[in-house]
Amino acid sequence: MKINLSKFFAKAQTKFFRFLADKFFARRYGHRAVVLETIAGVPGMVAGMWIHLRSLRQMRTGYGPMIRELLAEAENERMHLMFFIEIAKPNIFERWLILAAQAIFWNYYFLLYVCSPKTAHLMVHYFEEEAVKSYTSYLKMVETGLVENVPAPTLAIDYYGLKANAKLSDLIRCVRADEQRHAVANAKFAEEQQPEQASYIATGDLPVERFEFKESKDRRDAA
Numbered sequence: 001m002k003i004n005l006s007k008f009f010a011k012a013q014t015k016f017f018r019f020l021a022d023k024f025f026a027r028r029y030g031h032r033a034v035v036l037e038t039i040a041g042v043p044g045m046v047a048g049m050w051i052h053l054r055s056l057r058q059m060r061t062g063y064g065p066m067i068r069e070l071l072a073e074a075e076n077e078r079m080h081l082m083f084f085i086e087i088a089k090p091n092i093f094e095r096w097l098i099l100a101a102q103a104i105f106w107n108y109y110f111l112l113y114v115c116s117p118k119t120a121h122l123m124v125h126y127f128e129e130e131a132v133k134s135y136t137s138y139l140k141m142v143e144t145g146l147v148e149n150v151p152a153p154t155l156a157i158d159y160y161g162l163k164a165n166a167k168l169s170d171l172i173r174c175v176r177a178d179e180q181r182h183a184v185a186n187a188k189f190a191e192e193q194q195p196e197q198a199s200y201i202a203t204g205d206l207p208v209e210r211f212e213f214k215e216s217k218d219r220r221d222a223a
């Protein structure tokens with residue numbers, strides 16, 4: 001898919017999902033965060049799995065950093081969910097919505113990723129930008145007293161290394177910074193689908209030392 005068409009499609013999808021979220025949650029940001037973080041944890045896992053399978057199929061190195069970044073993104077989103085579940089408990093309807101959304105969105109994103117990874121990463125890039133805006137609005141509500149600035153969950157304090165008396169506002173700032181990082185990473189992945197340093201290992205005669213077991217960051221990054 002051409003980049004402009006990809007952009008148009010990714011933006012249209014983002015507007016559509018944003019419209020649904022605005023209609024459903026309005027300014028109930030705690031509940032919005034819980035439900036949307038269950039969706040946000042999907043793309044990194046799907047993309048990471050697909051790139052892993054691509055590396056296996058092509059018998060090619062160079063995908064390691066991308067796979068790890070994508071899986072780390074999924075892990076990070078899962079942690080966001082665990083933090084906000086302490087702040088807002090989903091009602092029974094929202095729990096059903098999460099089940100349905102996961103069933104639909106996993107398959108939808110997988111198909112999109114197989115057909116056009118560039119579009120899929122662009123879509124996540126725009127989703128993440130919307131997440132930054134939503135968390136900024138949430139933060140404003142907390143700072144202006146519309147939402148109580150409750151203590152941050154212990155799990156979040158440990159995860160981000162926050163002070164023991166950290167508040168919800170501190171947690172939101174950390175989560176928003178994560179979303180910003182995801183937005184940048186996905187924009188980069190949309191630009192470069194093939195890792196530049198990728199190299200075939202299936203047919204080449206590799207030097208013996210390539211097979212020595214030695215834990216090093218360089219070696220992990222090469223894979």
Ligand SMILES: [Fe+2]
Pocket residue numbers: 037040076077080131179
């Ligand atoms: Fe998130």
Ligand SMILES: [Fe+2]
Pocket residue numbers: 040077128131178179182
């Ligand atoms: Fe994110």
